[in-house]
Amino acid sequence: MAALIKKALINPVLRNNGIHRLQFVRLAAYWNKDWKPGPYPKTDAERIAAAKKYGLLPQDYEPYPDDGLGYGDYPKLPIVSADMKDSLYNWDYPEMKRDFGEPMNTQYDVFTEERLSNARTRFSAKFTLASFLGVLGGFLTLHLLCEYNDWYLRHPWTPPQYPNQGKTHYTFEPVD
Amino acid sequence: MGSVSAKALEVESDYKHDPLEGFPNGRKPREIKTTLEEMESAKIPLDKRDYCVDYLMKFLECRNEKYPWVYKCHHEKHEYLHCQYEDYLIRMKDYERNRRLDERAAKSGQH
Numbered sequence: 055m056a057a058l059i060k061k062a063l064i065n066p067v068l069r070n071n072g073i074h075r076l077q078f079v080r081l082a083a084y085w086n087k088d089w090k091p092g093p094y095p096k097t098d099a100e101r102i103a104a105a106k107k108y109g110l111l112p113q114d115y116e117p118y119p120d121d122g123l124g125y126g127d128y129p130k131l132p133i134v135s136a137d138m139k140d141s142l143y144n145w146d147y148p149e150m151k152r153d154f155g156e157p158m159n160t161q162y163d164v165f166t167e168e169r170l171s172n173a174r175t176r177f178s179a180k181f182t183l184a185s186f187l188g189v190l191g192g193f194l195t196l197h198l199l200c201e202y203n204d205w206y207l208r209h210p211w212t213p214p215q216y217p218n219q220g221k222t223h224y225t226f227e228p229v230d
Numbered sequence: 231m232g233s234v235s236a237k238a239l240e241v242e243s244d245y246k247h248d249p250l251e252g253f254p255n256g257r258k259p260r261e262i263k264t265t266l267e268e269m270e271s272a273k274i275p276l277d278k279r280d281y282c283v284d285y286l287m288k289f290l291e292c293r294n295e296k297y298p299w300v301y302k303c304h305h306e307k308h309e310y311l312h313c314q315y316e317d318y319l320i321r322m323k324d325y326e327r328n329r330r331l332d333e334r335a336a337k338s339g340q341h
Contacts, residue, residue, distance in 0.1 A: 209325070209326070211318060217279070223244065223281070
């Protein structure tokens, strides 16, 4: 803490990826400039070199479409969540179910074993939503059919009549 | 819907028009047999001290005796709720009578 304050006082502007700004927070993750992907491959030779760099066959290599804000030459790998991978195979990194040098999906941290899974489901999402809405719709229908049949008991009426307040109230029966 | 909450009424009486007008045989006044001391002793809430407190007191007495088998008081409960229904009918008819007399007065006032 004291070192941070000292740093901030003496070195008020720290260089941070070329952007000059004050930094009071450091991330726990580690990043290395050597890990930055190369530019989007334009020629065939560049494609083959990029495929080799990532450990893929050239026919398997498919970069993300180049829209200027993309991942450069990083490959677009099929999404395979960790729970779809073999549990009994002898992975090099069993927690991630990954071998050494295996290229990782861009969104791999979403598809870890305790997070999202892309296994196929027994029923499609549309079917599940339809059955949910159908059941609730059935409840709603029954409610509407059954709960609003006392309209004949909802005539306007006078305010409540209390006895022994100095006022007399009458019924509609004749005096015997 | 229907339920009329506090309307501005005269202080002396709850009826804007003469309540006995048009009844050749008169109207029976509403009465209760429960005294104020009994109601206070039973700690009946103020909004329940209407013309059905007799049946309410009987129902509560039955509940007290038969607790925890309060389902055995269904007869007393039915009597109380029937009294409330009759009260609803009386108040509904009074409102309608008031409305028609107002209409008649407005019409005769016009002509």
